[in-house]
Amino acid sequence: MSGKATAGSDSDIDRTRDASASNADPREDEDEYSRRGFIETAGTMAAAGATAGLAGCTGGTSEGDFLWWTMRGYIPEEEEAIKDTATEFEDWYDGEVNLTTEVVTWNQVFEQWMSAIQGQNTPNVSEMANEHAVDYGSSGVVQPNTELFEEYDDWYDTPSFWGQYEDEIWGFPWFIEVRNLYANMDVLDDAGHDSVPETWEEMVTMAMDVVDETDNVGFVSSGSQDTGTGQALYGATVQAGGSFFDHDGDQWSVELDSPTSLFSHLWMASFQEEWDIGPGGWAGMDGTDAEQLYRGGDVAFMINSGDTANEMASEGEEVGDVTELTPIPEGPMGTNTAFMGGSCLSAFESDYTQHDVDDEQSMAFIEFMTLPDTMEGYFPEAAPNFLPVREAQEEIQPFTENTTNIPDEWIDARLEQAEDTARYGITGPQRNAPFLGDLEGTMDAYSVAISAILGADEDPQEAVISQANKVRETISEEVEYDLGENTDLPDLDDAPDELQAWIQGDGSTPQIWDPTE
DSSP: OOSSOOOBOOOOOOSGGGOSBBBBOOOSSOTTOOHHHHHHHHHHHHHHHHHHTOOSSOSOOOTTEEEEEEOOOSSHHHHHHHHHHHHTHHHHSSSOOEEEEEEOOHHHHHHHHHHHHHHTOBOSEEEEOHHHHHHHHHTTSBOOOHHHHTTOOOBOHHHHHTTEETTEEOSEEEEEEEOEEEEEHHHHHHTTOOSOOOBHHHHHHHHHHHHHHSSSEEEEOOOSSSHHHHHHHHHHHHHTTOOSEEEETTEEEEOTTSHHHHHHHHHHHHHHHTSOOSOTTGGGOOHHHHHHHHHTTOEEEEEEOSHHHHHHHHTTOHHHHTEEEEOOOBOTTSOOOEEEEEEEEEEBOTTTBSSOOOHHHHHHHHHHHHSHHHHTTTHHHHTTTOBOSBGGGGGSTTTSSOOSSSOHHHHHHHHHHHTSEEOHHHHTTTSOOTTHHHHHHHTTTTTHHHHHHHHHOOOHHHHHHHHHHHHHHHHHHHSSSOOOOOOOOOOGGGSOGGGHHHHHTOTTSOOOOOTTO
């Protein structure tokens, strides 16, 4: 299990409130947790429990008691709707159920999971990310949910292999959340533009016009060593035709220092170093800083998750009235792919749970919470952040009938983006692994290299190689083969042909910053 959370929902992200992972994503305050320590603990718990006389539960329990944990405690209306909906499981299930919902925030849950595992009093089901589920599953602490997963064949692409590990599916996808482009149409109008950009070229050119024609900032996202920074960078890498990992045969490979990865780092750095469309001090800004700057009304474009849209709408902010929310502009490979956060539901093995229930009951609860009819009970309150993981879930409110105060266009844009997503270590290899959560945490969502380039003036080639070699070292400690160390500098001449217009500055394509020339 990871030492820092992966993007739970969403995740999970730049602050505890946004960790949905994180993502949730949920990577910033969990330093206490170490996967290696967890494996050692899990491996000795049975013997320790027998020696100490530990039972499979703590305190008094009664027949039918059932406990589940969720991290959905940041928005009161959302929390209440989820709790109320979960309680309906008591009537839905054919058997005695006394259900308790406990909210544990992302910055506390790793310590709570560890303590509960050691004390053999975990919940029966917990929200987590699939990286967590695979890590726990490989250690024998949570159950696979392959049979339930395979009852459905309409999964979106990335969720379809998000929990796949060793011929099993670990963690049942609950919801996803994605990045979108926020566009302030008043700022764009002042710069002479009346539409949102559809391509990278248009976005950068419009942002440059904003800087030239107004006193406003062209573009903002988090720029520091921060989860949101790595998420935006990874989306750009995929749109450029790359990935951070691959898997061939029985072995993983690291692509963080490939020519394509170098390109995406230089493209992002160009906002500051070449095009001057980012804000002053951008290299030190986290996601919260970026969001506050946009909500102040002085920025043309921002890439961010859906929580910002929810807050702008619910609080009636003026900037919300002039904001258009759109899918990520098309990149060099012709895709609009965005980073995907989200959460899954996982059932703990009965040896570790506080309440002794049949495995079938835990799977029934997971099924219940993800049925379209059930999701209508809480999705409107979670809009526009919660998004479906499969096609049948598109036929629920607020996607068919919008009863929220959020503009239809925003919800439509979020739903459109949900079908074109990518996730760090998952998308390239199209599978999961127990070490991925730890990597995403220790590398701050792989923002280490871009932060060093932007904030410390490190050589871009050396920065991406250093980050990649740290990742190789970590994986080599977890698998039965050595990935070795790379010493060859990536060369943009070897980048895909579709990127050369950016590298050379051909035609209408702005040229990227390239100190490697």
